[in-house]
Amino acid sequence: MPGDSKALDTGFAKASHAVGPPELQLPPPRLAPLPAGPSDSEEDASQGGNAIANSSLEDSQYVLPRRTRTEPPSKVARAAPWLIASGAFVLYALISILRYERRESMSWDLGIFTEAVRGYAHFQAPMVGIRGQEMNLLGDHWHPILMLLAPFFRVFPSPVTLLVAQSVLLALPAVPLTRTAMDLVGRYQGYAIGIAYGLSWGVVQAANFDFHEVSFAVPPIAFSLCAYIRGEYRKTILWALPLLFVKEDLALLVPIIIAMVIARTGFPRRTVVQAGVLACGVALGALTTSFLVKIVIPRFNPNGVYEYWNEGGCLDPKLHSGVGKLLTCVPQQFVNGLGDKESTVLMTLLPVAFIALRSPLALLAVPALVARFVNVMPSYWGTNFHYSVVPMVVVFAAAIHGLVLMKESREREAAHPSRFPEPKSWLRTIGDAQVKHGAVAMLAVAAALTQSFPLQDLLHHQTWYPSPRAKAIKRAEAAIPSNVTVETTVEMLPALAARDETLWIGNANIVVPPDYVAFDIDRAGWGGQATAQDFVVARHPGYSYQEVFADTADNVFVFKRTG
Incomplete structure (x- = not known):
């Protein structure tokens, strides 16, 4: 990737910096006084219309004259x-x-x-x-x-x-x-x-x-x-x-x-x-x-x-x-x-x-x-x-x-x-x-x-301090080992995606049941089920899951597949 212009560090662009690739045949900068152009009112009107192809491109007819500083920038x-x-x-x-x-x-x-x-x-x-x-x-x-x-x-x-x-x-x-x-x-x-x-x-x-x-x-x-x-x-x-x-x-x-x-x-x-x-x-x-x-x-x-x-x-x-x-x-x-x-x-x-x-x-x-x-x-x-x-x-x-x-x-x-x-x-x-x-x-x-x-x-004070719910979610994430497949809700996705194969619990196209299911009921919803266990079984019928973490106060749960 190209670096920043050295001209940016020293003031206005020098003539050598204004020369472009040969195939573009770029004109050299004009260091003489600027040529006369249309009146300011006409120019402003054309610029206000935002027409790239019209006279608002008048600045293409010249570049800024060389300007000198009485002393180097501080x-x-x-x-x-x-x-x-x-x-x-x-x-x-x-x-x-x-x-x-x-x-x-x-x-x-x-x-x-x-x-x-x-x-x-x-x-x-x-x-x-x-x-x-x-x-x-x-x-x-x-x-x-x-x-x-x-x-x-x-x-x-x-x-x-x-x-x-x-x-x-x-x-x-x-x-x-x-x-x-x-x-x-x-x-x-x-x-x-x-x-x-x-x-x-x-x-x-x-x-x-x-x-x-x-x-x-x-x-x-x-x-x-x-x-x-x-x-x-x-x-x-x-x-x-x-x-x-x-x-x-x-x-x-x-x-x-x-x-x-x-x-x-x-x-x-x-x-x-x-x-x-x-x-x-x-x-x-x-x-x-x-x-x-x-x-x-x-x-x-x-x-x-x-x-x-x-x-x-x-x-x-x-x-x-x-x-x-x-x-x-x-x-x-x-x-x-x-x-x-x-x-x-x-x-x-x-x-x-x-x-x-x-x-x-x-x-x-x-x-x-x-x-x-x-x-x-x-x-x-x-x-x-x-x-x-x-x-x-x-x-x-x-x-x-x-x-x-x-x-x-x-x-x-x-x-x-x-x-x-x-x-x-x-x-x-x-x-x-x-x-x-x-x-x-x-x-x-x-x-x-x-x-x-x-x-x-x-x-705001609450911006700087995680809520009890956030702390419960972090404990749930810690209960899941690395390099496993886990299905989870949005707020757990980033941390788990950094170390596991992660699936979103909202997707209906999950073919292979995951090793773990971790969720916050407030985000996942019960899906009409009476308990968190029933919710997991309903999502993956024919497979058994065991609860390994539960915070009932904040409705955060983790289940591990056992069969």
């Missing part, structure tokens, strides 16, 4: 991005690890990924019984990047290893975002934007949601887009490439980002050609995702299918086989849950004080939002879980880009006042306010929203 300034990222890491790690210690898993995902990484750590396929016996997790989603966690898990075989890794991945984007904002917008504005990212609700929600492979996408997106803003196009492309191995839908972004670089460097001032290049990038991205969904993932799936077509509703080939039906179905599906979907869009733009709308980069958040809104499951539409983390990092990068565009516009006006009559539009007035106070507004919004999202949980 040690504090150089260390600030890493200090902000470190603070964010501590917050994310506390949120996720304390939730795990309280045994309050929000879904089966932490158990699933723990079992998959355990397989990789022992040089085996990621077979995950939680999703179904004989289930290779690469047949569920495409995320071979999880292999990177295997060496760490081999040394520290615990779900906490995944949670710590996720906290690092979520915090790391604060480094390029802060550095880019410091260098191109202003030092203190950069501090504010970096802290605002660390506190942003979309990232905090991802940290609070157990573990998910999408966390691997956050640093590449941040580094790639920040390199694009700086005009470091080789790094833009190299940082985007890991997205091909994170998740099938994120692979869509890679050809689009490459097309952005080609359009910006190969065809400056040619709007129609730029639009064509970007359209080709979108088409190639769609083909890449389709290849993974229709060919690669089914090859690993025991049933030879992609399991999530039905969640797309309109995209399910069994329900809608024709293009005409698809075109009539999609608009109707977008209308469903419209209140929640509108709120999600507003909440995505609110942490950046809507400044992201000043940059065409904001359009890169659209695929992730569309994929959620087309889904028929309402849980995808709102602000819960981890679904907003990718749009969140995109809009923060877009906000920095928007501030840079507006700042450059005002610098051109100051250099050539006769060419730019003072505009009077309301958009210009808002832009002036965003340039002056945008970073502070972003920080204020992020701080205010912490009261409605999981960060405020750290202020």
